[in-house]
Amino acid sequence: xxxxxxxxxxxxxxxxxxxxxxxxxxxxxxxxxxxxxxxxxxxxxxxxxxxxxxxxxxxxxxxxxxxxxxxxxxxxxxxxxxxxxxxxxxxxxxxxxx
Numbered sequence: 001x002x003x004x005x006x007x008x009x010x011x012x013x014x015x016x017x018x019x020x021x022x023x024x025x026x027x028x029x030x031x032x033x034x035x036x037x038x039x040x041x042x043x044x045x046x047x048x049x050x051x052x053x054x055x056x057x058x059x060x061x062x063x064x065x066x067x068x069x070x071x072x073x074x075x076x077x078x079x080x081x082x083x084x085x086x087x088x089x090x091x092x093x094x095x096x097x098x
Contacts, residue, residue, distance in 0.1 A: 010034050010071055012064045013081035020058040022084060024051040024067075034076050041067040061085075 008028035015021035024038050026049045035051070041063060043051035053060045053067075061084050068078045 008034055009077045009079065010038070010068075011079045011081075012068060012084055014061070014083050015052070018054070020054075020060050022053040022060040022064040024053070024064075025049060026051070033074050034071060037070050037074060037076070038067060041070065043067070 008031060009026070011025045011027075013023055013025075015023050022043075023046075024043055026034050026038075028034075031049075035045070038051045038053075039045075041053070042055065043053045046052050053064060055063065064084055065080065068080055071078045
């Protein structure tokens with residue numbers, strides 16, 4: 001039986017000292033599914049209730065929002081900070097001109 005009890009919550013926010021990194025703060029009693037989902041999307045554990053996403057391409061907010069959708073699909077409550085939400089569009093290469 002899945003451990004997606006209503007008390008499970010994940011808060012995603014930009015790291016205060018490294019604005020491209022995303023911090024996931026987990027609360028609740030049965031966090032296995034949340035931890036596994038975050039880990040599968042590149043988040044790494046920092047403590048029992050904190051995980052961190054850092055990418056070389058600096059697109060962490062974009063991938064954090066993709067992860068948020070996966071967590072919601074697993075019936076996990078997700079809160080995303082306004083700053084993280086605003087920076088969620090990948091910058092990637094723009095259109096090429098000839």
